[in-house]
Amino acid sequence: MTTSAILQAINGTSLAALLFLVASGFTVTFGLMRVVNMAYGAYYLLGGYVGLSIVQATGSFALGIVGGGVAIVILGYVVDRFLIRYTGENHLAQVLLTVGIAFVIGDVALKIWGGDSLKVPVPVALRGAMELPGGLVYPTYRFVMIVFSLAVAGTLWLLYTRTQIGAVVRAGVDDREQVSATGINVDRLFVVVSALASFLVGMAGVVGGAFLTLYPGAEWEILIVALVVVIVGGLGSLGGAMVGALVVGWLDAYGRWLLPEFSYFVLFGPMAVLLLFRPRGIAGKEA
Amino acid sequence: MSTAVEVTGLVKEFGGLRAVDGVSLSVPAGERRVLIGPNGAGKTTLFHCVTGTLAPTAGRVTLFGRDVTALPEHRRTALGMGRTFQISNVIAGLTCAENVVLAALGTDRRKWLLHRPVAALDDVRRAAHASLELVGLGPRAADAVRALSYGERRQLELALALTARPRVLFLDEPCAGLSPSERARISRMIDDLPRDLTLLMIEHDMDVALGLADRVTVLHRGRVILEGAPGEVQANPEVREVYFGHV
Amino acid sequence: MTPGRLAAAAVVLVAAVLLPQVAGPFWMGLVTQMIVFGLLALSVDLLLGHAGLFSICHGSFFAVAAYTTAILQVRHAVPTALAAPAGLVAGTLLGLVFGLAVRTRGVYFILITIAFGYVVWGMAHRWSSFTGGDNGVTNVPFPAVGGLRITSDTEYYYLALVVAGLVALGYRRLIRSPFGLALRGIKGSESRMRTLGYDSNRHLYAAFVLSAALASLAGVLYVYANRFVNPVAASFPVSVEAALMAIVGGTGTIVGPFIGSAIILGLRNWVSSFFELYAAVMGGVFIVAVLWVPEGLVGLAARLRGRAPHA
Numbered sequence: 001m002t003t004s005a006i007l008q009a010i011n012g013t014s015l016a017a018l019l020f021l022v023a024s025g026f027t028v029t030f031g032l033m034r035v036v037n038m039a040y041g042a043y044y045l046l047g048g049y050v051g052l053s054i055v056q057a058t059g060s061f062a063l064g065i066v067g068g069g070v071a072i073v074i075l076g077y078v079v080d081r082f083l084i085r086y087t088g089e090n091h092l093a094q095v096l097l098t099v100g101i102a103f104v105i106g107d108v109a110l111k112i113w114g115g116d117s118l119k120v121p122v123p124v125a126l127r128g129a130m131e132l133p134g135g136l137v138y139p140t141y142r143f144v145m146i147v148f149s150l151a152v153a154g155t156l157w158l159l160y161t162r163t164q165i166g167a168v169v170r171a172g173v174d175d176r177e178q179v180s181a182t183g184i185n186v187d188r189l190f191v192v193v194s195a196l197a198s199f200l201v202g203m204a205g206v207v208g209g210a211f212l213t214l215y216p217g218a219e220w221e222i223l224i225v226a227l228v229v230v231i232v233g234g235l236g237s238l239g240g241a242m243v244g245a246l247v248v249g250w251l252d253a254y255g256r257w258l259l260p261e262f263s264y265f266v267l268f269g270p271m272a273v274l275l276l277f278r279p280r281g282i283a284g285k286e287a
Numbered sequence: 288m289s290t291a292v293e294v295t296g297l298v299k300e301f302g303g304l305r306a307v308d309g310v311s312l313s314v315p316a317g318e319r320r321v322l323i324g325p326n327g328a329g330k331t332t333l334f335h336c337v338t339g340t341l342a343p344t345a346g347r348v349t350l351f352g353r354d355v356t357a358l359p360e361h362r363r364t365a366l367g368m369g370r371t372f373q374i375s376n377v378i379a380g381l382t383c384a385e386n387v388v389l390a391a392l393g394t395d396r397r398k399w400l401l402h403r404p405v406a407a408l409d410d411v412r413r414a415a416h417a418s419l420e421l422v423g424l425g426p427r428a429a430d431a432v433r434a435l436s437y438g439e440r441r442q443l444e445l446a447l448a449l450t451a452r453p454r455v456l457f458l459d460e461p462c463a464g465l466s467p468s469e470r471a472r473i474s475r476m477i478d479d480l481p482r483d484l485t486l487l488m489i490e491h492d493m494d495v496a497l498g499l500a501d502r503v504t505v506l507h508r509g510r511v512i513l514e515g516a517p518g519e520v521q522a523n524p525e526v527r528e529v530y531f532g533h534v
Numbered sequence: 535m536t537p538g539r540l541a542a543a544a545v546v547l548v549a550a551v552l553l554p555q556v557a558g559p560f561w562m563g564l565v566t567q568m569i570v571f572g573l574l575a576l577s578v579d580l581l582l583g584h585a586g587l588f589s590i591c592h593g594s595f596f597a598v599a600a601y602t603t604a605i606l607q608v609r610h611a612v613p614t615a616l617a618a619p620a621g622l623v624a625g626t627l628l629g630l631v632f633g634l635a636v637r638t639r640g641v642y643f644i645l646i647t648i649a650f651g652y653v654v655w656g657m658a659h660r661w662s663s664f665t666g667g668d669n670g671v672t673n674v675p676f677p678a679v680g681g682l683r684i685t686s687d688t689e690y691y692y693l694a695l696v697v698a699g700l701v702a703l704g705y706r707r708l709i710r711s712p713f714g715l716a717l718r719g720i721k722g723s724e725s726r727m728r729t730l731g732y733d734s735n736r737h738l739y740a741a742f743v744l745s746a747a748l749a750s751l752a753g754v755l756y757v758y759a760n761r762f763v764n765p766v767a768a769s770f771p772v773s774v775e776a777a778l779m780a781i782v783g784g785t786g787t788i789v790g791p792f793i794g795s796a797i798i799l800g801l802r803n804w805v806s807s808f809f810e811l812y813a814a815v816m817g818g819v820f821i822v823a824v825l826w827v828p829e830g831l832v833g834l835a836a837r838l839r840g841r842a843p844h845a
Contacts, residue, residue: 036641086825091641092588093824096781099774100820107814220770224652227645235641264656271649275634338729364731378722381715389719392712393731404710451731 006136008253014142016249017149018212021204022222023229023241024156025197031236032169033190035084036094040201041223042102042109047072047202048209049113052120055206061123065206072202073195075105080194102219110216120209142211152200153242160238169193225252228267232274289351291316291455291485292337297346299332306332307343308509316351316454319486321496323520324506325529330489331373333506334459337487338370339363351454365394369453373460373489375440377432383443384428387415390450418450419443422476438469445476455485462495474499493530497521505529550695554688562691564803568796569694570756573701574772575779575791577748582777583785584709585741586721588644590773591632591651595746597658597768599625599753604671604763605664614677621754622747628654629746636738639724651773658765670764677758684758694755701751702788708744709788717741775816782823 026040051068055061079101087093126141160166168189205214208222225248233244247270255266292314299307307329314320322330335341337348339360348356350366358366378386388405391414392398406412419425422442427435435443441461448456461477462470474495480486490496496503497517505513505520507529513520520526554562574596581587603621606612612620635646658665665671676684677693684690708714719727720734728734757763766772775798783794801819806812 030641036644083821083825091644092582095588095590095644096774096778096820097824100817100824103771103817103820104814107811107817111811220652224649224770228649231642231645231649235645260660262657263660264653267656268650268653271646272634275637275646340725340729359728359733361728361731361733364729370729372726376723376726378719378726380722381718385715385719389715389727389732390730392716393727398712398716398732400712402707402711404707405712405715406710408712447726447730 003136004257006134007138008257009250010132010136010138010143010146012250012253013246014146014211014249015252016245017146018204018208019226019229019249020149020153020242020245021200021207023226023233023245024153024238025200026226027230027233027235027241028169028238029194029197030230032193034089034091035080036091036098037084038095038098038223039079039102039105040226041219041221042105043072043076043198043201044205044208044222045214045219046075046105046109046205048120048205048214049109049118050202051206052113052118052209052214055121061121061206061210064120065203068206069199069203072198072205076194076198077191080191102223106216106219113214115216117213117215118209119213120206122210139211145207145211148207156238165189165192225267228271232270289316290314290349291318291351292487293347293349294333294337295347295349297333297336297348298344299329299336299341300344305509307336310346310506310509310511312504312511312514314455314485314487316485317483319499319501320488321500321503321517322487322489322506323491323493323496323503323530327508328506329509330506331459334370334457334487334489338368338457361393364451364453367454368457369448369451369455370457371444371448371459371461373463375437375444377435377440377443377447379432382429382431383419383424383435383446384412384415386432386443387418387446387450388412390418390447391415394451415450418446421449422446423472438465441465441469441473442476445473449480453484455487456480458486458488458490460489460491462490462492470495493521551692554691559687563687564799565796566687566691566694566759568792568799569698570752570759571776571779571799572792572795573698573752573755574749574776575783575795576701576705576788577745577752578773578776579780579785579787579791580705580708580717580745580748581741582780583787583790584714584721585717585738587636587738587742588777589635589647589742589745590644590770590777591635591647591654592745592749592776593768593770593773594632594651594654595625595629595749596753596756596772597654597763597765598628599750600757600763600767601658601665601671603754604674604757607674608671613679615679618677618754618758621757622750625750625753626743626747629743629750632746633739633742636735636742648770651768651770655765655768655770658768665765668765670762672762674757674761674763676761690759694759697751697755698792701748705748706788713737713740778820778823782819782827 022040022044026037029035029037047068050071051064054067055064058064083097083101084094087097122141126144128140129137130140130143132138132143160170212218229241229244229248231244232247233240233242248267251266251270252263255263259266290313292312294310294312297307297310298305310329310333312320322333324330332341336343336346339355339358343356346356347354350363350368353366355363355366378389381389388411391411395411397408397411416425416428419428422445424439424442424446427439432440432443445461448458458477462473465473470492477486477488477499488496488499490499500517503515503517503520504511505526512529513523513526550565553565574592577595578589578592581589599621602624603617606617606620607614632647632650635643635650638646659667676690678684684693716727716732716737720732720737724734753767756767779794779798780791781794782797783792784790798816798819802812802816805815809815
């Protein structure tokens with residue numbers, strides 16, 4: 001029984017690893033630019049599909065990851081520049097607009113890649129299972145994904161807390177007027193941060209597509225879970241996204257294991273609790 | 288004579304900053320008290336804490352003898368508190384009449400009616416119109432708030448605060464941003480208010496302040512540095528320094 | 535009501551009554567759907583157009599009411615007289631729970647309602663032993679109360695018309711009441727309303743529960759119109775579209791949501807007949823609506839005529 005429990009903990013952590021990649025971009029984009037982008041789920045799916053096609057064509061998983069990320073950087077830029085920019089800080093308009101964009105992306109993806117569940121081929125070196133201390137056997141790929149995500153999280157955290165750019169972004173998340181007053185080109189900063197967020201979510205699609213599979217509808221499922229992460233962790237907080245991802249990842253894993261029919265209800269729990277006691281999330285800034 | 292407002296040891300901290308640093312004051316019923324002080328002295332923050340918009344970090348607030356420190360602001364209104372905001376805060380998207388009707392219903396149980404039209408509540412409509420007439424906005428009753436000039440919004444702001452017949456009125460820089468004639472008009476309106484209405488006013492303009500006040504409290508850096516009759520305060524050298532000493 | 539409006543209403547009423555004879559079963563069925571979703575859009579608009587809250591979980595109340603009524607009628611042979619009110623109550627009870635969301639504002643509120651909506655969808659989808667999973671609940675009979683039985687789609691159409699008419703009248707009273715004005719006050723300036731003595735959270739909670747009740751009514755009408763329900767009814771697209779209908783038709787009005795419903799459903803019907811990627815087209819409609827017609831068709835029409843719209 002305990003082996004299963006530990007197994008679920010690792011499952012939860014591997015899901016958290018993926019969720020963090022998706023949620024971190026969403027939360028920092030909101031914190032800095034006050035933009036709610038509901039197309040993030042569609043970005044994940046499309047990035048995954050593009051990565052899949054690249055892997056199928058070239059045989060290289062690394063190329064797939066980069067390709068998926070880059071594809072979304074480009075798409076994200078176009079969407080920001082030509083559509084989202086016109087919504088100002090009107091969150092209602094942003095939600096509707098980006099939902100519309102997600103519908104378009106989803107439908108086009110359906111036309112191109114079809115309705116079957118597709119899996120991104122795992123690189124040969126990472127196939128199979130590995131033995132963990134304690135005699136536990138776990139799929140190598142998922143374990144490596146946790147390590148990878150930790151590396152990404154670590155890098156992001158360092159960038160965020162130790163570099164000048166990071167300091168500016170943090171200041172921007174707290175007060176945008178402050179940022180423009182320092183003489184930094186705010187527009188360019190937004191483009192860079194947005195591009196990084198897009199790259200992360202596109203890459204997440206490829207990484208996730210190797211063990212969760214890609215299919216029509218997946219864009220909404222991943223978005224909703226990422227939203228819960230962001231609500232729990234607080235909009236605008238990178239650290240909150242990390243904590244939120246772990247909380248949600250673990251709840252999802254244990255929920256699916258113990259109460260499969262009510263697993264969505266398990267997601268509901270922390271949110272309801274949060275609403276009762278801390279409506280702003282664990283570390284959120286003013287909405 | 289009863290005390291309308293009593294503030295004891297009020298502190299309000301934001302992060303590391305103490306906007307209000309241990310303020311105590313006592314305003315007897317019927318008095319007209321003006322708070323003056325340079326920008327950043329903590330006047331508006333103090334108001335927010337007394338009216339319930341913000342929760343104080345420490346200290347006590349009583350309204351007519353009742354401890355309201357923990358009472359939410361909408362309940363303080365029911366006890367007779369009325370206030371205006373420094374930056375015009377009238378209800379967008381509605382007409383002037385609708386604004387004052389809402390003010391009239393704020394402390395009335397009929398605000399919860401789901402099935403009778405507002406238009407049928409004659410006494411409320413009459414009270415609302417009387418409020419508008421009082422501040423000189425009678426002819427503008429049916430106009431949308433967005434059509435009002437800044438001065439007219441200040442007038443509406445005052446009407447909103449007065450409609451529910453408050454016992455104590457908190458005015459935060461009622462003349463801010465107004466032309467001299469508008470300023471004179473609002474001053475006169477305030478002066479004409481019934482004498483049994485307790486008034487607490489933040490005012491930046493010394494002339495207006497000293498003209499209306501029974502007593503003046505001077506705030507600087509979150510603390511009370513002087514309290515006294517208008518003439519006393521005006522002549523005090525420390526006050527002159529605080530006001531005119533630094534630009 | 536102005537004479538012009540009265541005339542327009544009369545024309546619409548006559549057209550609606552004559553529709554089955556003139557246009558045939560397909561159009562009648564489509565208009566029935568427009569009425570049902572118009573009611574759902576109206577429920578969303580009570581919050582959006584009047585209280586300023588953008589809720590994207592109303593499909594949940596809609597679906598819970600539909601499922602409750604369907605399961606009671608189909609599996610437990612409960613008569614309409616009990617099954618329909620039960621559905622209404624079930625959806626409203628869920629509204630009491632989801633109403634917790636009004637403790638938040640702005641973008642948090644939107645995101646939380648989205649998440650809540652997904653919980654219901656997920657349960658409809660995964661709890662197959664109870665909800666029938668993706669197949670849902672089928673073979674729901676026509677409603678029958680005492681001696682009155684609906685025996686055809688045409689009769690149901692008229693029933694839906696009558697219900698919608700009654701709801702519209704009740705809704706009109708509600709938004710003209712002190713409560714309705716208070717909601718608009720909170721939308722205009724919550725801080726001001728609080729200092730005027732209004733407990734804004736309580737008002738918003740009441741509005742939320744009322745709108746959930748209205749969405750539940752739409753759900754009950756839906757399940758008898760379609761004679762089945764599946765998880766799609768609780769899905770995110772349904773909730774978002776309800777909001778879009780209100781926006782396209784004109785928020786803050788009574789007819790706006792119905793007009794929006796007619797446009798969106800009509801458009802989808804038309805486009806899907808010749809274009810495979812119609813979901814993309816609907817997405818395009820969202821984009822266009824947001825960028826170019828923010829105040830909806832009713833607002834646009836009023837603007838063209840030179841005055842602000844009022845209910």
